[in-house]
Amino acid sequence: DAKTTQPDSMESTEGETVHLPCSHATISGNEYIYWYRQVPLQGPEYVTHGLQQNTTNSMAFLAIASDRKSSTLILPHVSLRDAAVYHCILRVQQGTGSKLSFGKGAKLTVSP
C-alpha cells in the first residue's frame, strides 16, 4: 500500500545534475514530502523536506508540483558519495504522525 512511487534505479555520472522523481497522487493536504538517503551499513540520512513550496539546502533542491501530486529531488553536480538509495516519504506533521514509512526507494548509481 505504497503512497509514493519511485523508479527502482537511476544511473548518473560524476558532475551531472540528477533528477529523482517521486509520484504521490493521493497525497493529503497535511502531508509533508520528505527525502532520505541510505548507503549500505549506515542509517538513513535526512536530505530535505517540503510541503508546497520548492525548497533548497546544501544537499539538494526539492521541486514540488503545483498540485503536489509529484515532486523531484534535484542533486546538482553529483559525486561518488551521492550514490545511495533515495527514499521519498510522505509524513503527517501533526498529532501522532511522526512515523516515517520507508519503501524500497530508488537506487542511484554514480559512475566516475
Place this chain on the structure above:
Amino acid sequence: DPKIIQKPKYLVAVTGSEKILICEQYLGHNAMYWYRQSAKKPLEFMFSYSYQKLMDNQTASSRFQPQSSKKNHLDLQITALKPDDSATYFCASSRDRNTEVFFGKGTRLTVV
C-alpha cells in the same frame, strides 16, 4: 563525531537469550525512535517516544520493550530472542515529534 550513539555496533546472541541495545543522543532532542531493518527489506518503524513517554508502538510482540531512563536515552530490551529477530536496529531522534528525524549508525544483531 556522532551525536546519536548506539552500542554495541555488532551483537551476536543465542536463541532464547535477552539483550539490551543502547541508544543515547546528544542533540538535545525530545523525541526518540527505534527502527528495524532486516536483510534486503525496507526500514520498519517500531516505537516512538516523546519526552520519555511512549507515543506509538508498531511492534506486534511484547518481547520488544523500550526503556527510557533519561530524556536522551532510549534503550531497547529484546527478550526470548529468535533467529527472525536478526536485523540492524536503528535508533533515531528529532527535536520534536514532527521535525526532521536523524538516525544513528545502528546495532547489527545476529541471533544464532
